[in-house]
Amino acid sequence: MHTAHDWTTTPVTADLLRGALDLEHTERGTLPHRLPGWARRQIPDGQLAMAESQPSGVRLAFRTRATAVELDVVATKRRYVGAPPRPDGVYELLVDGRLAGRGSVPDGDVLTVDMATGAAETRPGPVRTVRFTGLSGDEKDVEIWLPHDETTELVALRSNAPVRTSPPRGRRVWLHHGSSISHGSNATAPTGTWPAVAAALGGVELVNLGLSGSALLDPFTARTIRDTPADLISLKIGINLVNTDLMRLRAFGPAVHGFLDTIREGHPATPLLVTSPLYCPIHETTPGPTAPDLGAMSEGRLRFTSTGDPAQTGAGKLTLTVIRDALSRIVRQRAATDPNLHYLDGLDLYGSTDHAKQPLPDELHPDPATHRHIGERFAHLVFGEDGPFAAGEASASTVLTTG
Incomplete structure (x- = not known):
């Protein structure tokens, strides 16, 4: 005693x-x-x-x-x-x-x-x-x-x-980078964020570089990932670039290539997964910037709204639809010479059908149950038997679908 x-x-x-x-x-x-x-x-x-x-x-x-x-x-x-x-x-x-x-x-x-x-x-x-x-x-x-x-x-x-x-139990290290959803916004507990759920199901050690509001293709983030030991790397790219209205399509493509090039300097053959944005109605076809809904705040509720003009997508403004198309194209192009590079459509983690059943309470972030749903889907698609992060991970580039 x-x-x-x-x-x-x-x-x-x-x-x-x-x-x-x-x-x-x-x-x-x-x-x-x-x-x-x-x-x-x-x-x-x-x-x-x-x-x-x-x-x-x-x-x-x-x-x-x-x-x-x-x-x-x-x-x-x-x-x-x-x-x-x-x-x-x-x-x-x-x-x-x-x-x-x-x-x-x-x-x-x-x-x-x-x-x-x-x-x-x-x-x-x-x-x-x-x-x-x-x-x-x-x-x-x-x-x-x-x-x-x-x-x-x-x-x-x-x-x-x-x-x-206690040294790690011989498990693979998964480094994930993303936005506030990857960070865990609206999850109610640290093991309830979707990356923590996916890591537990996948039997891996998590390093979570989900950075709320800040997945902006910053070069110092790419160099950090490059220099951090990891067996598996995933990147969720897009929503924050729309939120901040940070760049246009002309800058986006080269920035993605540069981000991936930098990571590959330190991890030339590590399985690397690029994931496009989850479904978010306010920004599917409407550019940013995102702003707090002041009317909702006056009622004591936190909600977000889009303030951009859909007509400006023709001038290169980014929306989630534009970003998904660009990311898919970039990954397919690079995969011709990088067999360990993979792409996952974020709509396969949370799409319009999911939104109809489990809407985003503040128009931007999932609730705790949806975090678990996203983590379970990711574990199935990515850590599952045929996924790129399976224990004997795929040797050829794959494009993941739920079909």
Whole structure:
């Protein structure tokens, strides 16, 4: 039986963390990052800085006989002016891969954002503790998944039995890059984001570079992927380019080629999957930029709308339909000399029929049940027996369909 004197504090070091590409040592503790320091210095805006510091897919992993574990954290709570309060981020504890507990902390630093003006300010807050108790006393693999959408400084890890690092279980590493949906927007728990669901079903170790609002073909993101060890790589490209109205078709094609060229410098033969956008009615044939629906916000609801003119697609403005056509063409062209390059139509993960049954609550992001649906579809199509990420992955380029 453990007593209070049995409690030990274990430093949070890189060998205890998975899914983080860099650790920043702060005055209060350790802040996991999903982009390395050199890339963060090239980040041009606060949105990406916020997104990459939110630890989607990041988890502590260790072996222990502890029956109780505590984690001291400083969470960053986001408040959007005029929008309803956001729920607290969720910490999930897994024992031998199975969910064994959930927890949250009620306060922390507060980041207040005015979506109408882009202004933001942060007010510092306290250290809080998330506790997990009642665990079995046998030797076990424990993971603590951090909130996917809440920046989290790790202050201290305590347990009532010693903790030791547990190397990954010989599983392949899957690195995925995408937008806010890949990041986990509107999922309610970190293992409920669609990439986490797909990774669990596919039996792989996830590195999630889903960056909310920020899958913009940035060269530093491509170089990060190039330099990160991975057995499997997937890219979900498109929706953020429409959201931001960042580029036109003339720039889009060369930017995609350059992104893929850079990744191939470090991963010349790694199975590489390009996925086009999921179905999103407001941008299927209407360009961006995307804007918050101020009428809905005045009613306490968060919804988004498209503000572009469909007539401008003839002048090269991007829509999801335009992007899917271009991506399919680019991948088919490159696959002639790159047999490990594959394409997946995002409509096979979530299409118009799915939308009719499970609409996007805010017109942009899926609800938790739809995250699971997308993750299950991805696992079937991509990690399944005939998929490009199957254990004996396809040696020739494939175009995936649900047919």
